[in-house]
Amino acid sequence: MKVFKFGGASVKDAAAVKNVSAILARYPNQKLLVVVSAMGKTTNKLEELVSALYAQDYRIYAGLLDELKAYHYDIAAGLFAEKHFHIYQELEDIFEHLSQLFVKPLADNRSFQYDQLVAYGELISSKILAAFLKDQRFSSAWLDAKTLIRTDNNYQQAQVDWDKTNELCKQHILPLLKEVDIAVTQGFIGHTAEGFTTTLGREGSDYTAGILAYCCEAESVTIWKDVPGMLNADPKYFEQTQLLSQISFKEAIELSYYGASVIHPKTVQPLQQKNIALYVRSFIDPEAPGTTISANADRDHHIPSYIVKFKQVLVTFSTKDFSFIAEKQLAEIFAALASMKANINLMQNSALNFSVLIDHHQIDVDNAKALLGAKYHIRYNENLELVTIRHYNDAILAEMSANKTCLVLQKTRTTARLVLQTH
Numbered sequence: 001m002k003v004f005k006f007g008g009a010s011v012k013d014a015a016a017v018k019n020v021s022a023i024l025a026r027y028p029n030q031k032l033l034v035v036v037s038a039m040g041k042t043t044n045k046l047e048e049l050v051s052a053l054y055a056q057d058y059r060i061y062a063g064l065l066d067e068l069k070a071y072h073y074d075i076a077a078g079l080f081a082e083k084h085f086h087i088y089q090e091l092e093d094i095f096e097h098l099s100q101l102f103v104k105p106l107a108d109n110r111s112f113q114y115d116q117l118v119a120y121g122e123l124i125s126s127k128i129l130a131a132f133l134k135d136q137r138f139s140s141a142w143l144d145a146k147t148l149i150r151t152d153n154n155y156q157q158a159q160v161d162w163d164k165t166n167e168l169c170k171q172h173i174l175p176l177l178k179e180v181d182i183a184v185t186q187g188f189i190g191h192t193a194e195g196f197t198t199t200l201g202r203e204g205s206d207y208t209a210g211i212l213a214y215c216c217e218a219e220s221v222t223i224w225k226d227v228p229g230m231l232n233a234d235p236k237y238f239e240q241t242q243l244l245s246q247i248s249f250k251e252a253i254e255l256s257y258y259g260a261s262v263i264h265p266k267t268v269q270p271l272q273q274k275n276i277a278l279y280v281r282s283f284i285d286p287e288a289p290g291t292t293i294s295a296n297a298d299r300d301h302h303i304p305s306y307i308v309k310f311k312q313v314l315v316t317f318s319t320k321d322f323s324f325i326a327e328k329q330l331a332e333i334f335a336a337l338a339s340m341k342a343n344i345n346l347m348q349n350s351a352l353n354f355s356v357l358i359d360h361h362q363i364d365v366d367n368a369k370a371l372l373g374a375k376y377h378i379r380y381n382e383n384l385e386l387v388t389i390r391h392y393n394d395a396i397l398a399e400m401s402a403n404k405t406c407l408v409l410q411k412t413r414t415t416a417r418l419v420l421q422t423h
């Protein structure tokens with residue numbers, strides 16, 4: 001069995017859904033578990049819907065709902081000739097339910113409510129895709145992800161209960177794939193022991209594919225994307241990019257840790273555990289081989305990779321009494337940063353200074369001063385770039401820092417990280 005994951009862009013309109021079915025038709029008589037995301041930008045819209053719900057703004061709520069409804073009905077109209085087709089009734093029921101939600105009591109736990117509501121994006125897309133495949137005479141069935149992935153109740157960032165999920169997947173997926181060739185399920189969604197919907201974090205559908213492949217011991221996972229595969233840099237910022245045709249699990253984990261956004265960072269780990277190959281391929285050019293991620297590390301060092309994070313702030317703490325920055329002081333600083341939910345991208349210390357690099361939107365320097373200003377001088381530099389280069393060489397470092405001031409340079413044998421200021 002193979003797991004295929006199709007993201008929002010691959011099902012963003014009727015033509016895109018037809019393209020997905022054309023890709024599936026290339027795999028006749030194979031057992032495929034298809035994981036699908038919400039269509040296009042639906043998840044963002046549903047997030048706005050949650051905000052309107054909590055603001056109790058009916059005008060905005062109803063407006064967003066109308067938009068979402070029109071969008072999905074339009075896609076359905078491009079796929080199904082017959083107006084009385086059952087999918088329309090299913091859509092009608094879902095949108096009626098969402099509309100009723102506005103007058104129901106609001107949950108105190110907004111994350112809980114978020115998950116119950118935002119999961120509808122995947123529900124709708126999987127229903128439409130499954131109905132289309134059936135209509136096209138594929139041997140196929142819709143499968144409820146809520147029967148598969150068991151999680152804790154950490155809403156919006158639910159953690160997987162692997163034992164239970166393993167059991168549920170074996171119970172529900174394998175027998176279904178004996179009856180049909182293609183099972184269509186939702187990415188991003190799990191459920192608690194009580195049966196409430198949870199979500200695995202934004203962009204979590206890749207992770208769903210990894211979880212299900214792990215539990216079913218799939219032969220491979222393919223993530224179908226609108227890019228040719230994993231590139232060595234983001235084409236938005238680099239003129240010349242190269243395809244990484246073959247990299248190891250370890251390299252993929254490192255790249256996503258540093259911020260390469262092609263695959264969700266948690267996806268690779270379960271696959272690595274069971275040595276299940278991960279392919280990243282283009283749904284626009286399904287003939288092209290794309291990227292293979294596997295245990296094979298032979299080619300990892302062939303092409304340098306670049307990951308850039310913009311809008312970084314370098315915050316430096318120095319003790320007011322000229323005492324050393326040691327474990328006790330570090331513990332105090334980390335505790336304050338953790339309380340502000342600031343993620344550290346890089347850190348550096350000397351006898352009297354400790355510096356952390358943080359995304360601009362995650363740090364409020366005034367707040368840090370309020371927490372730590374009594375003992376520490378706090379200085380900061382804004383608008384910096386963090387450039388991480390895997391498999392660097394000296395020429396690359398010189399080129400990257402040309403015409404810029406390098407505030408921090410950290411190197412290991414494989415990875416260089418530069419904090420750069422542009423003039």
Ligand code: ASP
Nearest residue numbers: 037043188202203204205
């Ligand atoms: N639809 C969800 C999101 O946009 C999950 C996903 O696409 O992976 O975050």
Ligand code: MG
Nearest residue numbers: 008037038043
């Ligand atoms: Mg999405």
